[in-house]
Amino acid sequence: MQDDRSMPQETGFFKNLSAYAHQIKCRSPLYDMALGRAASVDDAPLVIPPDPWSGDAGRGYDIVQGLYLFDGQSFRSIDVLWEPEGFHDGWLSSMHGFDMLRDLRAFGGERARQHARYLISDWLDHYSRWHALSWRPDITARRIVHWLSAYSAFCASAGEEFRHAMLESLSRQIKHLSKHAGEGDLLYTAKALFYGGMAMGQEKYCRQALHILAADIQNDILSDGGHKSRAPEQHLVFLQNLLDIRAAIHLAGLSVPDFLTHTAGKMAAVLRSLRHNDGGLGLFHGGGAAGGSLCDMVLAQAGASGGRPLKSLGVTGYDRMSQGRTTIIMDTGKPSDRQNYAGLLAFEMSAGRDRLIVNCGAWAGHPAWQQALASTAAHSTVTVEESNALPAKGAEIPLKKIAVTKIREDLNGTGLIDATHDGYLERFGVTHRRVMTLKNNGNLLHGQDILSGMDGASFAVRFHLHPSVRASVIGDGTRVLLRTGTGQGWEFTCNGGVFGLEESVYSPGRHADTPRKTLQIAVYAQIFGQKTIVDWNLSRI
Known part of the structure; x- marks a missing residue:
């Protein structure tokens, strides 16, 4: 057996070299052509995924006015700028991931629809081909989810040219994400691939999504049902996305895997235990308070509105006295x-x-x-x-x-x-x-x-x-x-x-x-x- 010390180690040099080689491959015309050989989108979307969660109408109004506030940073401009100088990764990820679409839907009306289409069209003008930031797997996954979730609100009534361009780009993005599914946020990757597989009629993406989801649950969810980050808000977000995937599986007429049902039940029990009397969450490990109404809705979707909070979460590491x-x-x-x-x-x-x-x-x-x-x-x-x-x-x-x-x-x-x-x-x-x-x-x-x-x-x-x-x-x-x-x-x-x-x-x-x-x-x-x-x-x- 060869001595491991003789093998190249994963040092900063080799990581940088690997990243550089990856960028060269993705920028090449051959890779762009490979993404272009995607399935026809003439009949898409076949299934539109559900999105039961409400946005913030006030933030939606701000976005229509040209104010983009994400992760504590704000940018105001009549013409959208996707990469303003000095903005951190959280803001850029939210912007390129189209986190604003749910808030625009909450604001509602023709102005919101027009602004959503303007943002999507402008992004397509600037980032239709691979881009190191905008096509990063975690951002791509969020964008796929948000575009498909908002399709009925903003895109179904749009012109044929806009809808075809958007769906064709989605097909390319889904194919790209499938090739890089082991990188970034695996939960969002699984969600995006399942949504994309349903919308494009590509069962292979749905199967891939469930394999990724099973592995991510095994890696991220502790034995008592808590999220490994120990942040109550991150626990809530994981469960929320898990329930979205479960709803999409039902919509596709498929059987929900036992591991998903079991995990959702355990996570719901933990969520109840991390709430204060106002319904919101405790502020621990970088998590926010969230809203009591959101927690109520997540528990209702999980079928776990009743039940008493657990007194002790031995593995997740919290105790509760009431x-x-x-x-x-x-x-x-x-x-x-x-x-x-x-x-x-x-x-x-x-x-x-x-x-x-x-x-x-x-x-x-x-x-x-x-x-x-x-x-x-x-x-x-x-x-x-x-x-x-x-x-x-x-x-x-x-x-x-x-x-x-x-x-x-x-x-x-x-x-x-x-x-x-x-x-x-x-x-x-x-x-x-x-x-x-x-x-x-x-x-x-x-x-x-x-x-x-x-x-x-x-x-x-x-x-x-x-x-x-x-x-x-x-x-x-x-x-x-x-x-x-x-x-x-x-x-x-x-x-x-x-x-x-x-x-x-x-x-x-x-x-x-x-x-x-x-x-x-x-x-x-x-x-x-x-x-x-x-x-x-x-x-x-």
Whole structure:
């Protein structure tokens, strides 16, 4: 057997060489001719895929006015520009992927139809042949899905010349995507190929799509039904697309594979467990809050509107406590090699439909913001020496060495989560243990943050407040009075540290306009005698 060391390794040089060779092949006239030998589109689309999800009419109006806002960046122009200078990949992907079509459909009317056709025609004028960005597999897949999903709204009543040009391009794009199906977002690739196969009457693409889908589920969905990213919003989006594929399979008159049905059921159960009382999602691992109505609709489509949320997601790494009208969602998961967000043992709290304690969220508008919102300090948890609980990428301490342990108890109307992580152990000799107890019918949350290890190590316990919460320090600085948007009163008290109110930010999603200003309760302390306990209460008044 040949020694592996004698074989060329997948270094940056070989990757760049491979990418360069790939671009030469795709730019060649022969490749363009090969894509041109696609099936006839005279009878297409044979089947139009369903799209039950509503867009944002306000954003649709903005698009008609020439304002394109994606991933925190906006561009305004009467004449559309597909590659404006200085715009990041998220904006470009959304633009070339035609994410705006659902919003234009929500806005409705002749102006929306004309603008959608204008965008498609202009794209065809500039990108009808392979292009390194616009024909990238992940972007191509999104564009195929959005063009076909919007066909009835924008294209069915268009002129013959426009429809033929669009469908001919779709046929070429589907063929291109099929050749590069192992690259990019596999879920969207599977969805695009199945939609394309139905529309063009090409069964081979449908078969390929189901093979890709099965492999992607095996790779991305954990054994308890959670998404491997551990981001609630990404979990929601995956399930939403899975349900779209299931609906398309039904529409095509085919039997839904057992693996798809089984996965959708497990994912729906997890989704219920990651929701707050307002119906939206917790802000963890870069995911946004999403809307309660969208979550309701996804669960209804999954046939899982009823059922109680799970108390513990052992593999996905979340625990949930609910009593009365109070809900706690806590991150108790072990970090993975893919994890960027450093909110170990962070929690969020909602009371009724009011969010009280939150994490700061995520925003894609600027890399510096992305880095700041991924930090431990941007989560409602403990920060040691103002550093992240996860080492920086490329550090000598691998993430797999960080241990997280948890004990969960529910007894006599009291819920308890007792979790510990050692993300600070190798750098500072410190471990963090958090014990939270929810009792008195949800009217009292008692917490202890126990820091053990090196004497003199400083730490901060942060409780980020939702922007709708008004906060004031009372009782000569011994208490913080909190008033929610609906007028509920809560009181924060603490022993074991010095605390006060500080500025914070809140971004409910990566695509938000800008993060909003809010406040946080910050408790500062040091370790003495190798252990310090910060004992705190959030009690309803």
